[in-house]
Amino acid sequence: MTGNKAVTTWQKIQLFYQNILENGDKRTDNWLLVYSPVPIICIFLCYLIIIWVGPKLMERRQPINLKPVLIVYNFAMVCLSTYMFYEFTASSWLAGYSLLCQPVDYSDSPLAMRMARVCWWFYFSKVIELSDTIFFILRKKNNQLTFLHVYHHGTMIFNWWAGVKYVAGGQSFLIGLINSLVHVVMYLYYGLAALGPSVSKYLWWKRYLTSLQLLQFFTVTIHTAYNLFADCDFPDSMNGVVLAYSLSLIVLFSNFYYHSYIVRKTKTT
Template sequence: MASAWQSVLRVYQRTVDDGDKRTDPWPLVYSPVPVSLIFLVYLCVVRVGPRLMKHKQPVDLRVVLIIYNFAMVGLSAYMFYEFLVTAWLSSYSLLCQPVDYSSSPLALRMARVCWWFFFSKVVELSDTVFFILRKKNNQVTFLHVYHHGTMIFNWWAGVKYVAGGQSFFIGLVNTFVHIVMYSYYGLAAIGPDMQKYLWWKRYLTSLQLLQFLLFLLHTGYNLFTECDFPDAMNTVVFGYCVTLIILFSRFYYQSYLSKKQK
């Protein structure tokens, strides 16, 4: 038992010691413990929240949702700009870009926007809380919980080990998608009068699927070519994208194609 515990401690120590020394001092980065605790609290909320709300009236969050969603549009737009401009100024390659671990202004600028992107994934766990408080439990699907819960780990690892390089492509595309997505949710939160302008929800799901296909092609290309970017990270992203494509395709079929056939 003692030997097993010592092995766990050695793995943990290696995990925290092998990270990017620039990002280690930043909030939630040095150790996986804080993000793991956030994940456990999140799962508890998903499990217990609907039960606590069962005999209560839905909470009116209209104003909160309008502010939250448009704030997320602003944050996503800021991150999109930072990813795009920093990559441009750094002469990043779209196909193969190693991580610059130096403390140059541009390298640190890219690392900082990677951290903000990771932190935004923590903030986005609020989406689930809002669904539960509004008793929209049908929205708290396996896809929703899986996607939100795993993204915080994916991007914790991204900031911990590869804050920059090829990681910028995921941040760039995803922040653009989130500008569109949170704009939709912000408009929808205004009220029923906006519904006639929100006919493009189906295309939002298509856009989400398209981004995962782009990530799959991007990481797949780097897995089978010589590129000084960790294959382990590309392998994880590749496998993760496969699961998301399957789940989002299933959601798209059930939400649009299956209903149309009926």
């Protein structure tokens, strides 16, 4: 009886996994890191191992000078974010997307494929951004390895794997569009900061960068909540996940803002 039950459970797991593989967007199945969740899970596990082992390996070593790498990396991310912002904007505008309710166009039309491709690039950019954490570790900036940082970087790769796998386009375009714009500003800030003290003394606007990040989460929350309760042909399951996730980021970033700019300011006055 136990053996039969175990077989049944295993068969259910296999069926569930097969459904994950086969019920996705056929247009994106052959794209890098899309068809199966296994590769992105492996990347995530490696990411966690690096976070755990990295600081221990660097404990008795001097911080590594990554200035040239950081300058190139941050300004390359500015270029990539600018490209994605343009592609999200152009694709949605030319296809006549609605800001209130936009179903996914699963056709092979040029505009539908253009939107799907920029969604993939956005997803892949989240994999690239895991490098932010590695740079912190190599520079011994372990105070930057906060729960907010690890949670945000680690979960975005899964959110957008699901996005590209099942809903490459539709109303999720707005998340990519807004986030790409915010990341143009964010990586520009970090790129300028990497140039050194001669430039960093002019970067007084970090507080407003955090405010901009919070504004994007509020915008996504309102937009997703509207679509969740409206009669819109977009998966409610996806809307529910995005809504819960954006609310969690509002809480975490608000907490960061409060402790970084309000509590710290009160202590210094």
